[in-house]
Amino acid sequence: MNLEQLREKLSYQGILLGGVALLTSAILAFASRATEADIRKAEALDLQQSLAIVLPGQYDNNITQDTVVLAGPGGDVTVYRARHADKVDAVVYRVTGRGYAGAIVCVMGVSREGKILGVRVLKHAETPGLGDKIEPAKNKWIFSFDGKYIGNPPLEKWAVKKDGGDFDQFAGATITPRGVVNAVKAGLEFFEKERSTLLDEAGENHE
Amino acid sequence: MNEKYARISRDGLWDNNVVFVQMLALCPTLAVTSTATNALGMGLATTAVLVFSNIIIASIRHLVSPEVRIPVYIVLIATLVTLVDMSLNAWAHELYKVLGLFIALIVVNCAILGRAEAFASKNDMADSALDGLMMGIGFTLSLVIIGGVREIFGSGTLFANAHLLLGPAFAFLEITLVHDYKGFLLMILPPGGFMVVGLLLASKRVLDQRRAERATLATSETSAS
Numbered sequence: 001m002n003l004e005q006l007r008e009k010l011s012y013q014g015i016l017l018g019g020v021a022l023l024t025s026a027i028l029a030f031a032s033r034a035t036e037a038d039i040r041k042a043e044a045l046d047l048q049q050s051l052a053i054v055l056p057g058q059y060d061n062n063i064t065q066d067t068v069v070l071a072g073p074g075g076d077v078t079v080y081r082a083r084h085a086d087k088v089d090a091v092v093y094r095v096t097g098r099g100y101a102g103a104i105v106c107v108m109g110v111s112r113e114g115k116i117l118g119v120r121v122l123k124h125a126e127t128p129g130l131g132d133k134i135e136p137a138k139n140k141w142i143f144s145f146d147g148k149y150i151g152n153p154p155l156e157k158w159a160v161k162k163d164g165g166d167f168d169q170f171a172g173a174t175i176t177p178r179g180v181v182n183a184v185k186a187g188l189e190f191f192e193k194e195r196s197t198l199l200d201e202a203g204e205n206h207e
Numbered sequence: 208m209n210e211k212y213a214r215i216s217r218d219g220l221w222d223n224n225v226v227f228v229q230m231l232a233l234c235p236t237l238a239v240t241s242t243a244t245n246a247l248g249m250g251l252a253t254t255a256v257l258v259f260s261n262i263i264i265a266s267i268r269h270l271v272s273p274e275v276r277i278p279v280y281i282v283l284i285a286t287l288v289t290l291v292d293m294s295l296n297a298w299a300h301e302l303y304k305v306l307g308l309f310i311a312l313i314v315v316n317c318a319i320l321g322r323a324e325a326f327a328s329k330n331d332m333a334d335s336a337l338d339g340l341m342m343g344i345g346f347t348l349s350l351v352i353i354g355g356v357r358e359i360f361g362s363g364t365l366f367a368n369a370h371l372l373l374g375p376a377f378a379f380l381e382i383t384l385v386h387d388y389k390g391f392l393l394m395i396l397p398p399g400g401f402m403v404v405g406l407l408l409a410s411k412r413v414l415d416q417r418r419a420e421r422a423t424l425a426t427s428e429t430s431a432s
Contacts, residue, residue, distance in 0.1 A: 003269060007272040008272075016271065016272065016279065017275055017279065020279050024282055027286060027290070028289055031294070035293045035294060035298075038297035038298060042297065042300035046300065127392075128241060128395045128396070129362070129395055129396075130392065
């Protein structure tokens with residue numbers, strides 16, 4: 001029987017489809033195993049880099065490993081701790097705000113004293129040209145958080161100017177900066193509430 | 208023989224261009240062409256997948272029966288895209304961060320299934336590889352032109368952030384055409400994409416028409432003399 005006749009048979013179709021599916025799955029499974037370790041390494045490096053942006057200064061521990069998970073605003077928050085000589089110098093965690101087009105994921109670094117070391121937006125889907133001014137490449141706005149803490153400005157001033165607060169909004173976009181300001185404010189309140197756990201002060205007392 | 212290759216190349220680049228003639232792959236075209244850099248990235252990734260999918264499908268074209276060809280092609284294309292996705296994620300992570308979103312989109316790029324169906328299933332491997340390459344380059348060029356026009360009018364730059372895609376050596380591509388340009392938002396948003404595609408499509412038609420008129424004029428002149 002030649003190929004032409006074989007191809008007409010109903011069983012050939014099933015075997016062909018099954019064979020292709022099996023073969024491609026096998027290739028994918030193999031490729032997945034071959035790339036898994038490298039992908040994890042690349043993602044860990046990525047995380048470390050995104051943490052390092054909001055964490056100026058020196059620390060001598062592996063911050064991606066020194067974590068604590070706490071219930072924070074909007075679910076569990078993984079907090080990364082940067083230590084210097086075993087003392088927690090700063091913490092980094094993610095906060096999420098509601099923007100004009102869904103969630104705005106930010107990462108913020110907070111010093112031991114509760115001052116903001118830096119805020120960066122990791123992921124957003126805001127309108128290009130309007131809301132995307134929260135990216136440092138487009139506008140310096142995100143740096144306006146640096147050095148701020150609850151008290152400077154006072155808690156009620158943690159809002160955009162349109163809402164009577166201290167932070168600028170953008171022409172044509174209020175919802176986006178409002179979302180970021182609220183997220184950062186919630187992040188600072190979270191820090192104040194969980195301060196002793198975050199700074200691992202219980203552990204220090206043992207020593 | 209050479210004429211055949213020239214024909215395939217001309218088809219891919221101009222006469223049967225994926226975007227402007229076949230009108231395929233308009234979804235990724237409109238979605239990623241807000242800047243020339245994004246357009247280039249999407250074009251290159253698509254070209255790579257297109258070449259490989261054409262080669263593979265041409266190599267097994269005698270084995271695949273017509274009744275089940277579509278699922279077989281789709282599974283093969285999806286596998287190929289996933290392989291590209293995983294290897295970029297593992298070994299070119301910086302590039303992956305820029306292109307990640309587009310790569311998954313390639314599976315639903317009907318231009319790839321279209322070439323598998325219309326060309327690779329009927330021709331040998333060398334021809335199919337060339338067809339994939341030329342269609343891919345044609346697609347890339349169309350995307351870069353659309354992206355370039357949108358970026359120039361929309362944000363006053365050209366190839367912004369190209370170094371993220373191609374490495375620092377290509378930073379020279381980044382041009383700021385208009386300093387302190389406030390931006391023309393419409394061009395960056397989806398409606399701008401539709402407008403630019405429409406205008407470019409019309410210009411191509413006009414060019415083709417002029418060329419055809421000139422050709423008929425030339426033939427009538429030669430037959431008259």
